Amino acid sequence: MTSTPSANPSDPAPVLTIDGPSGSGKGTISRLVTGRLGWHYLDSGALYRAVGVAAGWKDIDLGDPAALVRCAFDTRVDFREAEDGLRVMVNGSDATHELRMETAGAAASAIAAIGEVREVLKERQRAFRRPPGLVADGRDMGTVIFPDAAYKVFLTASADERAQRRYKQLKDKGVSVTFAGLLREILARDARDANRAVAPLRPAADAVTIDTTGMAIDDVVDRVLAVMAPAQ
């Protein structure tokens, strides 16, 4: 897999990590905070989703770890700014819409439990660190990928609220879903991401946890910026 930015190991660009479970608002908050700071953005989940989607295109069985590791090596991912937001190209094809499907999230979550896949993606994620700074969203940004990050946030929300958010998001896009089905998928993904042996979903010891249940998006953005306040 290749990704757009190039690495500069001697670059001390600051990093803000935003980790948390599915539907906690990582992507939404990260993009808004990135805009406010004028920094770069890494959507690490998109890399795992891209491997899942590419594996589907190649009919690779999710139970075949060796083939999935090869697929991770071979999958090229490029992020492109467009008028309607960030487009994600997988092996040259625009996969932005397919990547956001719950099936892609579930495949990514299964693939992400394979340690060798995580190793393949590790340096590629670190290569996104560039001046003036990076906002990195995922599950292990603060614990494994950027343990030296200056600012670490862990977003949470009740499973009910996260399912409700996802339900509204998908309904607004015209996707046919049920609340009960989404809640089941969210709980299954939480359990898989938090209980895997490698890089499980958990807050870094030095992360600030923000429970966003009942909080408006703008208030969460302000809380995250407040975490960084001493440096601004």
Ligand SMILES: Nc1ncnc2c1ncn2[C@@H]1O[C@H](COP(=O)(O)OP(=O)(O)OP(=O)(O)O)[C@@H](O)[C@H]1O
């Ligand atoms: N504080 C909030 N209040 C209400 N809705 C929110 C809040 N934060 C995010 N949302 C909405 O919830 C939905 C899911 O948010 P988002 O995709 O950012 O979550 P995520 O943590 O990145 O999920 P995933 O890990 O599955 O990609 C979006 O429609 C978003 O607008």
Ligand SMILES: Nc1ccn([C@H]2C[C@H](O)[C@@H](COP(=O)(O)O)O2)c(=O)n1
């Ligand atoms: N740093 C990361 C990012 C993502 N994953 C896995 C686990 C998630 O369920 C899946 C999809 O991520 P999302 O796009 O929903 O953030 O990918 C991970 O293990 N580590």
